[in-house]
Amino acid sequence: MSETEGTETNASASGGKAEPYRVLARKYRPLSFDDLIGQEPMVRTLTNAFETGRIAQAWMLTGVRGVGKTTTARILARALNYETDTIHEPTIHMPEPGVHCQAIMEGRHVDVVEMDAASHTGIDDVREIIAQVRYRPVSARYKVYIIDEVHMLSNQAFNGLLKTLEEPPEHVKFVFATTEIRKVPITVLSRCQRFDLRRVESATLIAHLQKIADQEHVAIEEDALRLVARAAEGSVRDSLSLMDQAIAHGAGTVTALAVREMLGLADRVRIIDLFETLMAGDAAGALTELREQYVSGADPAIVIAELADFTHLVTTLRYVPESTEDAAISPVEAERGLALSKQLSIRTLGQVWQMLLKAAEELRHTTTPRQAAEMALIRIAHAADLPSPDDLLRMIRDGDALPDQAASSAPRGGHAGNDGHGGEAAGPSASAAAGAASPTTPRLVASASGGGGARMEARPRPQVMPAAAASEPIIGSIEALVKLAEDKRDSLMRVSIRRYIRPVRFQPGRIEVALTDEAPPTLIGDLMKRLHLWTGQRWVVSVASSGGAPTLDEHDAAKRASLIDDAANDPEVAAILAAFPGAKITNVTLRGEVEDAAETTIEALEDDFVSDPDELPDED
Incomplete structure (x- = not known):
């Protein structure tokens, strides 16, 4: 708490009258640059400018909501007009309240004019400012105009302000604040000293919240602070508003569980459990976990968003393991995320990320969010075990059955035999697969009664036998x-x-x-x-x-390296490498492998559409 605020509180207490409650965001608003957190580059620049007398005529403050734009503008106005019995010039260092400080910080000083451009957008409002700047300040050193959300001004208003902004009287200073810097004309930006106020880092924000909690005599869990800081997304005002709400929700004691319930968040540990279940391809387990979280009060849209956030974390940890040092990441999250980053491929993580983004978009446009989230989890669980292109090529080269090919080959032979086109009887394995086949797939075939009509015939679509009925697998390699x-x-x-x-x-x-x-x-x-x-x-x-x-x-890497070495020793390849300095061979694919893979894929696609040409309808 600053000295000014402490003085106000004590005075209130000594008067015997209770001070009206003020929300934390207003009660702990910074009164000097020493109280401002997370904006060190701007503070350093302004400090040097004031100490050397290089004070600009206008400043443009930009940044997201709640990072201190309006507060910084008021502190600037206070620094420009700071005056005590011993200090009579602008200064950044304000150890005690000056003559004009309290009125400026409360927004009621006659020489510090605050205007909201969102409600004063026209040229008439700017004309009023232009008419007033010629008069010297009443009591302060400078007349300061603070224009908030300046991007809302009309084009005529901006044009009317240009001349005054370029050559203002020496007793006038302008401070602009905006969240949409791209909407401000470049002619205005070129006349201002611009400061981009950054989002406050999680560690700084957590320390600030803990300090305020101690001053308010509130017990708050560390995990609760992490949740509040993460939800605030770097905004100090948002974090204080959330903590204010959490204190009221918990009646003076703030727990992580209470914050999750207040924000509708899912337990982060359970989100990681759900992610691991999805990566294991367990769709049933993922649905059970989602329903349990839904019953506990978690919003399905937030669950999907948390899954996407954790997917991003795992991907980041693969390349930047030091990210675990972020104060917003819990130790459990860091440990399990780091382990998953070593097990999952970038291809898999990228695929999951894209599917989660699509799911989040679907949830924004549906009236049944839980069902949409469940369908998304089922898609992810089934996609998690899809072979990569390299694995698929290896399966084709080694003669292994493709994922759906083994299930579809046996019934086709049986079907041909039933149609009277010859062929050997199905063996035991084919009979077992046919017996285990469940759902039937309707097919459009030519009608036997003539007339060019068509009828729907139910044709069995085989499925792989359950593991319990299959023979015991032999693991020999x-x-x-x-x-x-x-x-x-x-x-x-x-x-x-x-x-x-x-x-x-x-x-x-x-x-x-x-x-x-x-x-x-x-x-x-x-x-x-x-x-x-x-x-x-x-x-x-x-x-x-x-x-x-x-x-x-390691075996695949060695084989790839051997192929690259063999290719590099080829005279034609060596000539190409010599002609292009710096070029190198990154991968080698044999022509036969590509042709075989393409041929097998085409055949599989053809078989999926038509298993017997005689089944096509007549072209009458």
């Missing part, structure tokens, strides 16, 4: 382990196996591996739990002290 994770839609575990596990020995019910130095400490335990869940039997995963083959990522 690291590739088979990765394939099992892919089949179970667990992208987190699939990435961890490829990146951190060096295979040593595979036996029924037992796997011996070596780990890289970057492997998470819980990887082995998580893998054993997943294997038990996936196969229905318990597996022992032990860690060898040394040895082990390279990880799959």
Whole structure:
């Protein structure tokens, strides 16, 4: 609390009359540049200008709401007119209230004119200012005009102000404030000294809120301060208004839970749990978690926004691990976010980010936000385990079945046999797949009765058998382990196996591996739990002290490096590299792989549309 405010409070107390309640944003409004937080560059510039006598004729203050534009304008007016028994010139240092200070800070000084341009936009209002500037101040040193939201002035008003602004009388100063600096004409900006007031950093804002809470004798949790600072988005006024509301909500004690309920926020830890559930491809678990948060009072739109915010945090931590030092990030958030940043690929995070942005847009235009949020989570859960283009190319090259190809191949053979076009009888696996096929897909086929008509025929669309009915998987290699994770839609575990596990020995019910130095400490335990869940039997995963083959990522990197070396040694490629200094080979793709991948993809698409040309309708 500043000295002026303390004097007012004491005087009020000594008078025996209770002072009317003032909101925190007004009660703790800065009275000097020493009280202003988060704007050190501007304060430094103004301090040097006042000390050297290089005081500008006009200032333009711009920034988002609540960062101190109007307050700074009043402090500037106070500094320009500061006067005591010993100080008779403008100064930034104001250790005690001056002759004009209280009237200026309360907005009632005759020589400091404040005008709201939002309600005084016309040329007539500017003409009134122009007519008054010729007269000297009544009692202060300078006549100061503070025009708030100056971008709201009309073009005629701006043009009328230009001449006075360029050559004002020596006793007149202008201070403009705006949140829309791009709407201010460049001719006005060129006549002003501009200051961009920054958003206040979270650490500074939290310390400021804690200081005020101590002065108000309010107990407030650290997590509650983080939530308020994050919701304020760098605005001091917004943060104080939120804390004022939180104090009233909690009856003098502010908890993180109370702030979440007040703002309709979801628990940040539960948001991380929901994110991990989505990355594991568990759509049912994600829906359950969303419904529980909804029952607890969380807004579905805010849940989606929090998921997007955490996705951004995880992506940022991948490249800037030092971001965990941000005061607005809790230790749990930093620890779990850093672990996820090492497991998830940028491609996956980018895809999730785009899907969440689309979901947020959908929620703004729907009347059923919970259902829209649930549909978005289902899409994300199913997209989390989609193979990357590199993995898809590898599957095609190695002859593995594509995600939908294995399910659709067996019934096609059975269908051809039923139509009398020959073909061998379906084997046991095909029979099992056909028996497990559920929903039927209507197809438009030619009518057997002639007339060129068409009828709808229900054709079975096969699905992969549930894990419980399938035969017990045989895990004899690291590739088979990765394939099992892919089949179970667990992208987190699939990435961890490829990146951190060096295979040593595979036996029924037992796997011996070596780990890289970057492997998470819980990887082995998580893998054993997943294997038990996936196969229905318990597996022992032990860690060898040394040895082990390279990880799959290391193997792919070595293979890629070998291909690049071979390409660099090719005479034609070497000639190209020599012709373009600084050029380098970043990747090598064999022509046969591209052609095979394209051919297989085209065939799969054709099969999805038409499995038998004879089923097409006649062109009568």
